[in-house]
Amino acid sequence: MDPSERDNKLILSGTPEPVNVTEGCGSLGMFLMKRLMRHGDNVAVIDGVYSSELRYLELLEAGVRLAEGLRNEAGLRSGDVVGIISENRLEFPVALYASFFANAAVAPINLTYTEREFEHALNLSKPTILFLSPYSAERVIPVAGKHRHFIKHILLFGDENPFGPDVMLYDDFFLRTSAINPYYFQPEPTNVEEHVALIMCSSGTTGLPKGVQLTQRNVIASVSLLTMLEASFEVPTVVLSVIPWFHAFGCLTLINVICNKLKMVFLPKFEEGLFLSCIENYRCSFVFVVPPLMVFLAKHPLVDNYDLSSVNTLLCGAAPLSRETEILVRKRLGVKHILQGYGMSETTLAMLVQTNDSKKSGSVGKLQVGTMAKVVDISSGKLLGPNEPGELYFKGTQIMKGYIGNEKATAETIDQNGWLRTGDIGYYDEDGEFFIIDRLKELIKYKGFQVPPAEIEAILLTNPKIKDAGVVGIPDEAVGELPMAFVVKQPGANLTEQEVQRYVADRASPAKRLHGGVRFVAEIPKNVSGKILRRELRAMLKRQLSKLNFAKNVIVRHFSNGAQHPTAVREAYILTIPVMTAQHVCKRSTIRFQYCFWRAGVPFLTTGTRKDVSMGLTLQQLQHLVTSTTYSQYFIGRQCI
């Protein structure tokens, strides 16, 4: 134990895990079988598209039969890796449980990956057996073909195999195996603390996905926690999940639902009408969502066409959900419980989760059972108390074993005392409820202020004319970075960049205003867990800025009153000059040009005699400068904005 932990008031602990929660669990396979044996023949999962069902007894019998078949027909051994590259479909839990019964590690992989990403993911986990969906096979098989030295069997879901003898239909393989009475099938015992159960690809938000190794102990612990939360299921529970099962949030909630004998409707992917009709038709009461789905429920007109009155609880995780969006959904749908949870692929499932009786608006909840937390000052490293933002660290039963094949990244993430550093900035209040501010890596540094993009995005989403938004920082030599927004307008909405800037300026402190301008786009790039891919927004910006240098003309707007941002400008002089000229003029003066985007993509530059730029040019100087050169014809005179 870390000496600083002893009696340290600044280290929070969730309720202690029940004594030895893995007691009697010789292995994850044994733990899961014991649960399934108790579930009888109830419906487990329902395909929300085809209404086909998998019952608990079927899952048990098929899982055992496939486990034995994989061992005898495909030579699967304990500790081998089984890859599953598929959308959510009925065969997925059977392949997942069969692998666990055989003490294999399962590597669910995102089926929408490109071939390059499949190459990366397959090299991380090196599966010996690969389950494929027809929707991924075309792209996976060429890549898998280069790695048959470790991929021994490829089993294809569905009823057509256009790929020849190298690939076998899953159904044909299954028919070659023989039925076994589950009561005679005994998963081998193993060391649950060390034995890897899942190799999850992290979302790749901050770089190439990492192979997160979750042990059998991690999975068992996460299941037991939900069992304790079961009390919060106030009504007969029908779960709806559109969270992909190749993501930690989706996969572990699938396992939790099955272990806790709930009934879950799933969808292969989010489709607006299907999502809403599933809730209405199956009377879903407990819906797992990610923030983009909450924004959809808050704003989309289609929602009014469906009866969603069965929804008792929405549980949102995996990315920031703003207080404003939560309130909009509650007002519109009247949902009794809107709960947030915070987790990472590295923490199996949630580290923090709200419950029916602890759910402050904007919070992500309190510590999970068996988990400890500390908040560390990002500059001094000292422990922080209530309401003091810092980096979140966690320790406990759900903390990953490490990144596969990457001891360096593991050591940088988990210290020798078992504390996992998250890279996320947050704080807890006097009641132990946590609030996430943003990722350390994503904070925008404006004049020394740390500006959380998620906060500005939350403000933008309250504007009824805005459908979605993503905020990044534009590098600026004078202030560091300028907050800039990419905005998706609601269909038919009439909205200008200036209105967007003014909307934020009226609701945020100066540092958090859109000094870098606004750019209207068709959509905000996000990954499957609803996280904004800000690195893609920065790449878009970079491309546009480089284009800017080749733009024929730009509009230069000059703040004549030392204004801090466009909306405060009472008057401005707009002149259109070639970019190279603008920069040339800049170089010969102390004008500071910041690139902004305005007027529907026609780039323009802002000069400014900011009070804090002591050598700033006055308008007259700029006018003289420009008119004294050969560019006077560009000067188009005074224009009030």
Ligand SMILES: Nc1ncnc2c1ncn2[C@@H]1O[C@H](COP(=O)(O)OP(=O)(O)OP(=O)(O)O)[C@@H](O)[C@H]1O
């Ligand atoms: N409720 C939440 N509110 C805000 N952020 C959240 C929440 N839940 C999860 N997150 C974010 O998601 C991250 C965990 O996501 P995940 O493990 O899926 O991969 P990633 O961190 O996005 O990707 P990568 O690690 O590959 O860059 C957390 O570190 C946190 O930044």
Ligand SMILES: O=C(O)[C@H]1CSC(c2nc3ccc(O)cc3s2)=N1
């Ligand atoms: O544990 C729970 O009840 C739910 C509440 S929200 C949640 C999350 N788990 C993960 C796992 C990985 C990840 O990247 C995000 C989340 S949110 N789990």
Ligand SMILES: [Mg+2]
């Ligand atoms: Mg991460």
